[in-house]
Amino acid sequence: MGGIEFLKGHGTQNDFVLLPDAPGRLDLTPERVAALCDRQRGLGADGVLRVVRSSAIGLGSEAEWFMDYRNADGSAAEMCGNGMRVFARYLVEAGLESGRDFAVGTRAGDRPVRVHGDNTVTVHMGPARITGTSVAVVGERELSGVAVDVGNPHLVSTLDDDVAELDLREAPRFDRDFFPNGVNLEFVNVLAADALRMRVYERGVGETRACGTGTVAVVAAALHLAGTDTGSSTVDIPGGRVAVTVERGASTLTGPAEFVARGELDESWWNGLGR
């Protein structure tokens, strides 16, 4: 095998390793993903985005390209909003899409995107469905929350005190009967009707500096608690700010997509990792 190309990028500091693999030939095991994402023995990232033709992955997407997203622990997830912005910008800059409006396949379904000229991207995130209520436990605190499905599962807890003060060094607990496949946990302050502040503890990763699906979930939950299902809000996360619109059966996420490096993986390192 020749050198394995990679790019490193981020969306509001939720960071990713992109692996271009059009024909789907890479043996991307959970061990290799975890090693790539490790910040000491690998490149370091919250997740991996494999750029593969939908026809090569065979998951029924009608889009030409499929975002094969993996969490830092090696698990696959349905969707990644910040990753999608970086992925879409890559497709345009690599000449793999000729226009700026196209759809990308994900395990949550095909997602239309628009890549703007200023390196921001709008992603049509699909429906944000309220699925009930549950509880997150942070240390000794029980925080009730609204469960939201954005293709992947979220539990949004609204706090009166500053989310910046929350101690997320240990993984918060949640109801495994309610979320048998795990859950992304968001903690939010409502600053105004159209301004939220959020921290997130991601399934398969830990605390990250942003989560795109999470920002859609917190806007949907805030609207739900205000007695409506339609509205727009900015969401401030530790890594920056995004804009979210939620409507009945649809939502959009707009924010930046940045590249920081590109290169080749060391082949002997890659080949020596557990398969």
Ligand SMILES: N[C@@H](CCC[C@H](N)C(=O)O)C(=O)O
């Ligand atoms: N950071 C992502 C979400 C990635 C997947 C998540 N950890 C899960 O397991 O569902 C985003 O920007 O949406």
